[in-house]
Amino acid sequence: MNKEFTVSMSPFFKITTVILIILLILIGLSLSYNEKSLFTNLIYWGTVLPIILGCYLLSLNKIKVDFNNIYLISKIK
Structure with a gap:
């Protein structure tokens, strides 16, 4: 059983x-100007x-759930 869930930010966090x-x-x-x-x-x-x-x-x-593992997937692979 493999399930994949997308993650969204809460409105407060956004x-x-x-x-x-x-x-x-x-x-x-402001620092650059002054x-x-x-x-x-x-x-x-920098x-x-x-x-x-x-x-x-x-x-x-994304979060991917397997029988044995939980994978946390970021925007870069």
């Missing part, structure tokens, strides 16, 4: 995620963008 991403982008844009140092901007965007991208790619996409 709204919270969107708010956090918008907040991080607005902070970055701070003219290229090093500071590279540190910020930290924030990989974290956002990594969280998206490693988020749960």
